Structures are given as C-alpha cells and as structure tokens.
Amino acid sequence: MNIIFVVIIRSFISFFSLLILVRLMGKQQMAQLTFFDYVVGITIGSIASTLSVQVNQNTTATLAGMGVWTILPILLAVLSVHNVWVRKVVEGEATVVIENSNILEKNLKKLHLSIDDLISQLRNQGVFSIADVEFALFEANGKLSILKKSQKQPVTPGDLNIQTQYEGLPTVLISDGVLLTDALYSLKLSNAWLQHQLGKQNIINISEVSIAQLDTKGNLYVDLMGDKQSYVISTQN
Numbered sequence: 001m002n003i004i005f006v007v008i009i010r011s012f013i014s015f016f017s018l019l020i021l022v023r024l025m026g027k028q029q030m031a032q033l034t035f036f037d038y039v040v041g042i043t044i045g046s047i048a049s050t051l052s053v054q055v056n057q058n059t060t061a062t063l064a065g066m067g068v069w070t071i072l073p074i075l076l077a078v079l080s081v082h083n084v085w086v087r088k089v090v091e092g093e094a095t096v097v098i099e100n101s102n103i104l105e106k107n108l109k110k111l112h113l114s115i116d117d118l119i120s121q122l123r124n125q126g127v128f129s130i131a132d133v134e135f136a137l138f139e140a141n142g143k144l145s146i147l148k149k150s151q152k153q154p155v156t157p158g159d160l161n162i163q164t165q166y167e168g169l170p171t172v173l174i175s176d177g178v179l180l181t182d183a184l185y186s187l188k189l190s191n192a193w194l195q196h197q198l199g200k201q202n203i204i205n206i207s208e209v210s211i212a213q214l215d216t217k218g219n220l221y222v223d224l225m226g227d228k229q230s231y232v233i234s235t236q237n
Contacts, residue, residue: 006055014052017063018044021070036090037073044069091140098136101149111138122146167216174212177225187214198222201231 021044044066051062080087095107097118108118119130121144127133132152137145157164171183173194184194194212197220203209213221214235223230 170213170215177207
C-alpha cells in the first residue's frame with residue numbers, strides 16, 4: 001500500500017481518536033489547566049502524532065497507549081474530588097505571595113518566580129501598587145488571585161444600600177442573518193413582534209442582522225452586517 005495513503009488513513013484514525021479522548025477528559029482540562037494537565041495533554045498529542053506518521057508503529061498498541069494516558073487522568077480527577085490528599089498531590093495548592101502588602105519572598109522562591117514576574121502579574125490584573133493588596137495567591141493553575149484592601153475595592157450598589165433589578169443572561173434571537181425560532185418561541189414572542197421591533201430602525205430583512213440579543217430588561221441589541229451601525233431598541237414602547 002502506498003505510504004502516503006497509509007499516513008492519511010492513520011491520521012484520520014489519530015485525529016478522531018484524539019477528539020473522542022479529549023471529549024472524555026472534559027472541559028476541566030482547559031478551564032483549570034494545571035502543569036500536570038499540561039504535561040498529560042502534550043503526551044497524548046505526542047502519541048497521536050506518532051500514530052499518524054510513524055507507519056512502523058503498531059496502530060492498536062499506540063491507541064492503547066493513548067487510552068491509558070486518557071483514563072488515568074480521569075481516574076485521578078475522580079479520586080481528587082473525594083480525597084483531599086490526592087487533590088493536593090495531583091493539583092497542588094494555592095501559594096500566598098503577598099500578605100497585608102508584604103511580599104513573601106520565601107514563597108516566591110518556591111514557585112521559582114521573581115519579584116518582576118509578580119509585579120507583571122499584578123499589572124495584568126489592573127493593580128499597579130503593592131500597597132493596595134491585602135492578599136495575593138498563585139493558584140494551582142498558575143493564575144494570580146488578588147484581594148485588594150477594603151478601602152481600595154470598588155463601591156457596589158450593596159455598599160450604598162441601592163436596590164438593583166435582576167439581570168439575567170440575554171437571549172440571542174438572530175445570529176448571522178438567521179432567525180433562531182426556538183429562542184424566540186421560548187420567550188413566547190412571535191416573528192411579527194420581532195419584525196415590528198426591527199422596523200423601529202427601518203431594518204426590513206433579518207438577513208441584514210449580524211446578531212440580535214434581547215436582555216431581561218427588554219432592550220434589543222441589534223448589530224448589522226458589514227460593520228454598519230449597531231442599535232439598542234427598547235421593546236417597552
């Protein structure tokens with residue numbers, strides 16, 4: 001059999017096997033990527049590439065290796081949910097690097113980070129003065145979590161005893177010029193109602209609309225195709 005044809009077939013097998021295995025591992029792998037997850041991902045990808053182009057490797061054995069490298073992290077993830085010790089070993093723990101505006105150099109050294117790295121991370125989170133920080137922790141996934149001092153935190157409506165209205169998720173009614181009828185009917189609204197709202201801005205054809213979103217306050221956000229003007233249409237009148 002032609003070597004190119006073999007590689008193509010093995011690449012298809014490798015691609016869809018990797019897709020299935022990644023789905024089995026779940027979104028947690030991307031949402032909270034730890035160093036362990038990173039190493040596992042690289043290893044599985046490396047095995048998949050070997051399956052694709054190394055025609056002298058046994059296909060079944062290589063797939064078995066990919067399966068093992070997928071199943072073991074899943075099992076550890078399940079165990080870590082129920083066992084604190086396993087969770088600490090696999091995922092690690094958060095490390096405090098600033099406490100009451102004092103930099104804990106000893107903990108920075110454990111993480112192999114310099115003060116410049118810490119300051120850079122603080123700036124990425126909009127903090128330019130260490131004096132504003134009550135606590136800063138490096139999470140197991142490498143992200144920096146910051147608690148500002150109470151006098152440096154932004155004022156909220158709750159602080160001022162101001163009552164606010166419920167604000168839920170907006171619903172997309174039109175996407176890329178296509179009417180999403182299920183979303184429209186879930187709100188017990190009709191196509192005629194939507195056409196009426198669009199007509200307030202002389203929008204005749206739904207195909208002109210890039211996206212239309214209705215929020216819980218009754219405001220319809222409409223963005224037109226071709227970088228044209230966007231509108232916020234009140235549906236209350």
